[in-house]
Amino acid sequence: MHDSRIVCLMDDSAHGVTAVYEEGGKTNEFKTFDDTLAKDDLVVVESGTRHGYTVVKIVATGVDLDFDSDDRLCWVVSRIETDIHEGIVEQEKTIVSRSRAAERRRRTVEEVLSEQLGYEVDPVKMAMERKRRGEGVPETRDPPMKPFPERNNRTGPND
Secondary structure, eight states: OOGGGHHHHHOTTOEEEEEESSTTOOEEEEEESOTTOOTTOEEEEEOSSTTSEEEEEEEEEEEOOOTTOOSOOEEEEEEOOHHHHHHHHHHHHHHHHHHHHHHHHHHHHHHIIIIISOOOOOHHHHHHHHHHTTOOSOOOSSOOOOOOOOSTTOOSTTO
8 A cells, every 4th residue: 555545544534536637538546635526526636747736627526445556646635616717707708799899889980980071080189189078988888897706715725
């Protein structure tokens, strides 16, 4: 038995999970004290690559560990909470969509002013004129964005 497996014999709260590095790949055993881990969770585990850590996907929890194995049993370091990241990605999509819509509106206005009315359109001059008149930035018709989530409520090795 490898020494890294002893803790699982000595402490009932230490238990095994099985995970894969890649979908459909070979399964590997890991040890953890976290009994909230579930199938399909992404977790950071110890590894001999990169910076000493990598990500795996759990395929089974509460597994019976092979105590006769001489292979090192690595720790699960932490679960990856993807919901915050997914929310940020969705907000980014909204920002890009609004930006593109604003650019299309700006081009339409420029085309009408220059082609149909014969005005020379200079966005810098237009902004300066709005500022001189005290109008400020034109309001958008889009609803306000939700603020990005606080980053200080994350739980991870760098927090």
